[in-house]
Amino acid sequence: MSDAVLRREPPLRPEFERTVVDAGPIGDVARPLSAWERLTDQTALRRTVLLLAIALLWEGYARWLDNPLVFPTFSDTILALWDGIRNDGLPTMAWVSLSTLLQGYVVAVVLAVVMTSVAVSTRIGNDLLSTLTSMFNPLPAIALLPIAMLWFGLGTVSLTFVLVHAVLWPLALNMHSGFMAVPETLRMAGRNYGLSGLRYVFGILIPAAFPAILTGLKIGWAFAWRTLIAAELVFGVSSGKGGLGWFIFQNRNELYIDKVFAGLVVVILIGLFIENVVFRWIEGHTVRHWGMLR
Amino acid sequence: MSDAVLRREPPLRPEFERTVVDAGPIGDVARPLSAWERLTDQTALRRTVLLLAIALLWEGYARWLDNPLVFPTFSDTILALWDGIRNDGLPTMAWVSLSTLLQGYVVAVVLAVVMTSVAVSTRIGNDLLSTLTSMFNPLPAIALLPIAMLWFGLGTVSLTFVLVHAVLWPLALNMHSGFMAVPETLRMAGRNYGLSGLRYVFGILIPAAFPAILTGLKIGWAFAWRTLIAAELVFGVSSGKGGLGWFIFQNRNELYIDKVFAGLVVVILIGLFIENVVFRWIEGHTVRHWGMLR
């Protein structure tokens, strides 16, 4: 060690005392933001610009490709969408799909809560959930088809069954690992209040694991759509009142690829709405508000 | 307040001091467990019993149903499985599927890491990830098929592409929300070390979000299977080496339902292996070992 370091001494300064001003009226002293900062601060705006950029890319690539039977342009798709809305009852079809989907989703959410509650309460429940999840999660919907038809016949109930299969396992997985990752101190606090069983799950575990549960809900939502569209083709609710999947399937078979893309665009739009409005709102009022998520 | 309470006084006791014994040789003083406790402590055993129970249930229900065209018995399925292994090259087919799947899985994991890294580093990256996820996650694999074929032709690459689609979004979602939920103190510690960019992601965010990432990996794994089996039906086989999905499709077409179930059992067995051996091992050596998961 050099002498220079050893000898380093801070200067002696005089002491002082000050009187403190009344802090009552201190307001927001944030520096005003520049116009550009304020603009880019608007998440909605940024995302809209992003969507426009994606649409432009699509249009450009499709034009360059010039193969409308494989990849139609964005403008053609929008025209087809408009046509679909006016002539083919696309909104009704979207509604049919959406309502089926919501049914399956709700059932799956309830089931997931029940199963994971049992799983965290007992060791055998834990084994059961883990085993069932690893068994059934990888199975494609078609594997359930015969069973679904056997139990529920053709129609919405079977479709719901397949949807539940799509949503339940990923949601249960996320929920369960969320529960498992709840900090020990919070668990102890909850048990200290004498909570147990469902009251413990709803009072402590679910809110504490809410970030993971929300992710599970998002994934479940997406996979419900994937499955619904694939399953509608097969289960093809009696002709006449098909949903979006049916619309896509039929038009694909008839090689109206622009309409197929229009159907997919509807799915995308619903997805964007759910993510940017519904889930964003929920996040803003829960996990972000609670400081559990950045 | 009653006088009784007010007057409650603890008794006065004598003080004392004690000498402390040398604590060096204190060993494990746990009470020995009873045979039953030791048995039920064995996770492997408990789960095996559970699987046997499920198999029995299956056998019983199928026998009662007596409809082998829809739901063959467990024993028939096992016989068909044995037959498939000996005569139809089921192991090779499973291997074909598994290797395709692993390729897609690895690509998706790498992509997810890259995308979420960008997403946590920049605000526009965050917008992009969130938008792309909510757009593409709900799209069924068939929507990507034409594009896949256009870009990669028929064959494994297209399958890989579709697999990536199946794995990437749920994994990215879990990863991203895991990153977002990393406690502020840990983030600050990491940035205090001067970590940034990828070093920050790999040094802090990924291990800190590992429980969520593992869940994402599990879900991704399951959905890769679902998608692979569904996609193999559509893509079928080129150059003669079909996978498990093709095996299932072919046997379905020939109404060998027991073989269809045999194919599904292979999927289930692989799923159980991956969950109970691979993921369990990873969990045991990471998140559980680190006390991040119960």
Add this chain to the structure above:
Amino acid sequence: AAEGRIRIAEQFGIGYLPLHVIRYQKLIEKHGKAQGVDIQVEWAQLSGGAAMNDALLSDSIDVGAGGVGPLLTIWDRTKGNANVMGIATLNAMPLFLTTTNPNVKTVKDFTEKDKIALPAVKVSVQARTLQMAAEQAFGEGKFDALDRFTVSLPHPDGTTALLSGSSITGHFSAPPFQYQQLQDPKVRKVLSSYDVLGGASTFNSVWSKKAFRDSNPKTFAAFVGALREAMDVINKDHKQAATIYLATNKADMDIATIVKMLADPDIQFTVAPKNTSKYAEFMHKVGALKNKPASWKDYFFEDVHGEQGS
């Protein structure tokens, strides 16, 4: 593209037997040698018309195969750009409408309680044939009278649903499912597509883009030649054809069943289109085709124009 490569996609089923024979006996290679080109043949199996279209239009395959309906649709949609046309037919086969409902004698007897399974409502060959039958039964313009009873189910699921006594009471399928169904005493035939069309009709064909034929004349000719030779093989020796079918499909079906099927006079293996124009007319009438072909020669290449087609 350079000459000497052809990528063919086929589907599942006995109807594709000519392609199996070509593959098994390497007939394209043989006919290519005769023309002086070494042809590399790539085979793929795809599971449905839509996948076939995607693959063809994205240039992943050169030759696709499927039912008459998809051929007419893709011809109609690609007229003027990709120009997809039929090369030849693979067979003529009857499609049966079967039922387990003892009260159903003709299509008129289906009621609200019945459900008829089809591979794809409205758009499949079976659906079109049923519509034509409905028009014949209920009168001009009433072609959609039975549509509300129909549901989409793939053949295997439809078959199990019919046989296991669920709510499916009717099934419009194809060989070999319809024959398997008829082995069950509960199941009866209501209708054959031959009745509706007034004679034998094409079930499967092969098609390709005009551009492929133009730039690969020798390869294309080799394929057509191979196809014709395969028809001869099948029609001459049912036993050998059945053996090839079993070998290529790894199916452990009884060889006698297949031979019996091949011997069925209703089942023909020929390159000549049969009664396809009736479908075309009907599809144009109901708006599924924008272009009205003057004759079957509009949607088949010249290579088969010499045949007795319709």
Add this chain to the structure above:
Amino acid sequence: MARPAGAMRQPRNYDDPSAAQGTLRPLLDVSGVTLQYKTARQLVTATYRVQFQVHAADRFILLGPSGCGKSSLLKAVGGFLKPVEGSISLNGRDVHGPGPDRMMVFQEFDQLLPWKTVVQNVAYPLIATRKAGRKEAHEKALDCIARVNLSKFADAHPHTLSGGMKQRVAIARALAMEPDILLMDEPFAALDALTRRRMQEELLQLWDDLRFTLLFVTHSIEEALIVGSRILVLSPHPGQVKAELNCHHYDHRAAGGAEFQAMHRRIHDMLFADAVETHV
């Protein structure tokens, strides 16, 4: 609102043993308790055969060096940890699992429920245990929050609080429950001298009102003497009982006195002696 710093609890006649002799059966009996943590790779003994009795209305202090197992002992009494040896009984009955009769203030800052505001956090256990209706609980919570001087932050969420403020909320939460037994694990460690003193006074005042039983972990000898009525001194890791001392006769006013200083030095030496043993 908090009382001025001078206000003290009423004097008690501790020095007359005959008056103090209440029940002879201890409320809490910890006998021969060994606590161990078993992980895949190692076995950690936290405490070894620890023995003590807490009587009703005791203010019992656990004092000992860092890592000696104070928190573990408290968790065992709280029912969160099972002893591998020995037994813990409460009112003559073995402790099986946690319960709201023993409210705990943990050492960690993350013991508040992040999804509840400060006032909700304090009111929740009252509601969950049905000790009070919603409205009553809310009022009681506001009152206790005022006592820990956080009224301004009643509607804030925990993540917007400083470390010391979080601990004060946890204290308010425990006080609001008015439990028979209060388990506190270094509750005042994150507080400044002033706030700490005010909290100590609040606690003693409340004890005087309600005469609950207090089990209190601290690492400050001074705090032990002021807050406690009896002190259990533990040896370093693994914790064993070194001494049990009486200290009911000290309060804030006594803090400067010679007797207080002597007692302080006695305990100090007891702990530091150890250090010399272990570290030289």
Add this chain to the structure above:
Amino acid sequence: MARPAGAMRQPRNYDDPSAAQGTLRPLLDVSGVTLQYKTARQLVTATYRVQFQVHAADRFILLGPSGCGKSSLLKAVGGFLKPVEGSISLNGRDVHGPGPDRMMVFQEFDQLLPWKTVVQNVAYPLIATRKAGRKEAHEKALDCIARVNLSKFADAHPHTLSGGMKQRVAIARALAMEPDILLMDEPFAALDALTRRRMQEELLQLWDDLRFTLLFVTHSIEEALIVGSRILVLSPHPGQVKAELNCHHYDHRAAGGAEFQAMHRRIHDMLFADAVETHV
């Protein structure tokens, strides 16, 4: 290993101002800093126009009541928090973001990386900042762990440590880095009297060896006097500067003395005066 409790740092000639006058430009200049937290529903002002200068080799103490913004100030100096008003500059350059030149010991117990063992936690920043190779870092880490008396737990994971042990690991981690500036947020709050004293001595010894600059938050007046060379006294929430005092002339040996006691009382009164203002 830790030195015996009596070992003290070498004497320094503080009382000769001419020798002490080093550079006149302060190392750290905090001027007019207002810190605010903005959430969707409310705006919290943590500190208001705080002004102070820290010179190289200062042992600068931030002292103030709970919630007055000490941690926030430290985080702002660490580069984790941007002032909404005023500026913070280091060596004449504005602070933009955190960096390994300012190692921080946080107040929270969860600052250790749970996936690393104790020794890995201490060695990691050395490796990450390329201050040392793997092996060298490991050795240095083991050495620092010995200083905080945790050698037995070098291979334990943080979740198996007690609160005080975790904080000691964090201290070891910061010391191992031998940073130019060390920011410590109530590092000894969770430690018992004995361990605390040993840690204080270690810190002062290290300071004597390396003459780094220390910015130290504490709520203990005694600790402030012993550890610090200069004390910044902050008012209650929102924190404003109340006084800056010199205290370089106190160490453990001085702790009993009359001058020490007087200073203690002076600061105590300064803080308690506030209490009377605010709370009566």
